[in-house]
Amino acid sequence: xxxxxxxxxxxxxxxxxxxxRPAVPLPVTSDERQATGRERHDQKITVxxxxxxxxxxxxxxxxxxxxxxxxxxxxxxxxxxxILLADLDARGKDSLVARRIWSSQDNASQDKDEDxxxxxxxxxxx
Numbered sequence: 737x738x739x740x741x742x743x744x745x746x747x748x749x750x751x752x753x754x755x756x757r758p759a760v761p762l763p764v765t766s767d768e769r770q771a772t773g774r775e776r777h778d779q780k781i782t783v784x785x786x787x788x789x790x791x792x793x794x795x796x797x798x799x800x801x802x803x804x805x806x807x808x809x810x811x812x813x814x815x816x817x818x819i820l821l822a823d824l825d826a827r828g829k830d831s832l833v834a835r836r837i838w839s840s841q842d843n844a845s846q847d848k849d850e851d852x853x854x855x856x857x858x859x860x861x862x
Contacts, residue, residue, distance in 0.1 A: 769822040771814035
């Protein structure tokens with residue numbers, strides 16, 4: 737086989753996180769979920785973020801890095817999801833995510849109600 741053709745000779749070497757992580761998963765308490773770490777994930781979702789949301793996510797990642805935690809944005813998102821789902825399991829409709837969604841839906845319905853009520857500036861055509 738000619739050089740540069742065929743299979744790559746590049747060897748995959750585990751990173752520090754893989755080398756230093758516990759061999760056995762840590763026990764999970766009933767009110768806590770564990771996010772997966774740096775491993776191959778077969779399932780995928782696509783999430784669209786605003787520029788500000790993406791910037792906030794990157795700032796959070798860099799802030800955690802200053803605390804000594806090296807992680808990528810995917811790991812940070814998986815951790816955040818695990819925390820929110822554990823809170824939802826434990827607190828139900830009083831959970832942080834349920835209250836935020838309820839609040840945003842309540843605000844959206846108020847905005848729609850305001851739009852439905854004609855103002856003095858809205859022209860009427862009969």
